[in-house]
Amino acid sequence: MKVVITGGTGFIGQRLARRIGELGALTGPSGEPETVEEIVLFDHHRPAAPIEAPGLRVVQGDIAQREQVSQLIDRDDVSVFHLASVVSGAGEQDFDLALRVNLKGGRNLLEACRARQGAPRLVFASSIAVFGGSAMPAAVGDTTKQTPQTTYGTTKAILELLINDYSRKGFLDGRSARLPTIIIRPGRPNAAASSFASGLFREPLNGIDVTLPVAPETAMPVLGYRAAVENLIKLHELPGEALGDDCAVGLPSLPVTVADMLAALPRAAGPRRLGTITIEPDPFIERICAGWPRRTEDGRARALGLTSESDLEQIVSDYIEDYLAEAEED
C-alpha cells in the first residue's frame, strides 16, 4: 500500500514516516494488514536536509491545487495522514492563506480520497485550538462545544466536521486527532505562542540560556512527540466502528504548569550542565496563553487505547535520547 503524509517534511511528519517505515505494514482499506510499499511526504516546503530512506519520497506541491492532490492519491490501497496546515500565528496574519491551505486544501484531499474505491483511511491532525472563547470550560474534551478564537482553530473545527460527514457517507474512513501542545520540538524557536513550551527544555539542555515569556503558574495540556506519533498510528489502526458517530478524538495529554516543567527539567537532565532560565512575562504571550484550556478530558481517547507519556520527565528523557545522546557520543 501507499502512505501519503501531507505536511510530511515537518517535525512530526518525518518522525511519523520513520515509524511507519519501521513497522513496515498498516491496515489497508481491506481491513487487513498490508505492506507499506511507498511513503510520500507531500509538502509545500522543501526539507531543510535531504530525507532519504527506502520507499520514501518527497513530493513538493501545493495542497490547494486540486489536480496535484488527486495525482497524489493515485491508488486505492492508500492511507493518508493529513498534517499540512497554515499554523496559528500565520493564519491570524493571512486569513485568505489559512482558508486556502487548510479549508480548500483539506477538501481537495477529502475529494481525492472519495474518488478512490474502498474508502481510504485518513488521519487528520486537528488541534485543541478548536476550543476557546468565554464559555470554554477549564477542561475540554470530545463533547465540548468548539468556539475557536483563531482562523487556524476555525479551519481545524470545520475539517473535523467535514471528515465526520465524509466518513458517515462512506466516502472515506476518517479519524481526527486533536493535538495538545506537542513538546519537545527540536531545532530553533518558532513564531508559535506555545514555542516556549519546547524552548524551556530544549535551550537549557543544549547549554543555551532562555527567557520565558510566561509566569510559572501558566497551565496547558502537553504531549510528547513520541506519544503523538504513536497515537496517530493507533488511530489509523482502529476500526472505524470503534469511533462511532464522532470520529474526532482529543489525544491524551498531561495537564502541567510551567512550574511543573521547570521542576521536571533538572530531574530528568541528571548531571548535565543546563543553560539558565529567566522569567520575563510578555503580556502579549500571556494573554494568548490565558485563552488556552488548562487540561483535556481524555477518557474516551484512553479507552480507545491512546496514551501519553507517564510524566514530563519521560518526555525530557526521550528528547535527550533522540536528539542529544547521539551527538554526545560523537
Add this chain to the structure above:
Amino acid sequence: MKVVITGGTGFIGQRLARRIGELGALTGPSGEPETVEEIVLFDHHRPAAPIEAPGLRVVQGDIAQREQVSQLIDRDDVSVFHLASVVSGAGEQDFDLALRVNLKGGRNLLEACRARQGAPRLVFASSIAVFGGSAMPAAVGDTTKQTPQTTYGTTKAILELLINDYSRKGFLDGRSARLPTIIIRPGRPNAAASSFASGLFREPLNGIDVTLPVAPETAMPVLGYRAAVENLIKLHELPGEALGDDCAVGLPSLPVTVADMLAALPRAAGPRRLGTITIEPDPFIERICAGWPRRTEDGRARALGLTSESDLEQIVSDYIEDYLAEAEED
C-alpha cells in the same frame, strides 16, 4: 439602506420581507436606524405567485456563482438575511449540491460582505440540525457540542463557525440564529421529515384528513413563524457586542410532544369543523425523529430579548388569523 434576503421567495423569506417593509427601517452599518430603500429577495426559485410591493424586488440567481452574489451586495449600507439553503432531505440525496449551495454559496456571501466598507450586518438561519449523534443531550443549547448527522446540519455548523470568525476579524457583523422546527407552514406538505408538525394543524384546519407518521409521545422543540421572523429581526438589531465571542444563538422554542399538539388544535380551533387525524407510525420517519433533540436550552436567547409564542394555542391562532380568517371572510 438595502436589505438582501437570500432564499427570499420561501415562506419565511417573504414574511420577513413584509415585516421589514412594515418597519421601514433597520439599524445600518453605522449603528443608527436607516430607512430601508430596497429589499431584494434573492432566490434560485422563481416565486409561485408574483411578489409585489414598493421597494421590493426578486432577483433570480445562483448563490454558488460568486459574481452574482457580489453584484447583489453592491452598496455599503446593506444588511443580509441569509436563508438560502439546500434542505435536510435534499442534502442527503445530493451531497455535492449541499456543499455547493450551502458552503460555497455561504462563503460567496461572506466574501461579498467583507468586500464592503463598514462590516455589514448578516443574520444567518442556522438549524438545530447541527446537533445529533449518540452523545447529544436531550436538551441542546449554545454550549452543546455540534455533531451533526446530516450533510445539511454539517454545512450549517460550518457556516456558524465561519460567521464567528469573519465577525471576530471585523469583516462583517454576523449573527446566526439556530432555528427549531418552524410551524405552521402554509401550503402543501413537503418532503421534510418534520413536515407532519405543520400538517398536523394545517390539514385539519383546512378540513382535510391527515395521517401522522409518528407516535403521540414524539417530542421536539418548535417555534411559530411569527416569533421566528421577529427573532431574526431582533438579532439583526442587537449590537454585535451583546453576542460576545459566539454570535450563534439557539432561538427560544416550545418543548412539545405530538400529544401536546393534538390537544392544542381543538382548543385553538374553536367551533371549526376539523379534518380527522389518524396515527400510522412510519418507522423511517420515527427513526429520524428519535435523533432530534427533545428541547433547547434557550436562556441566553431569552436574556438577549428573543422570544417564543406563549404556547401552541397562540401559534394555531396566529395561523388561523394569517391564513384562514381572510379566506373565511370572502
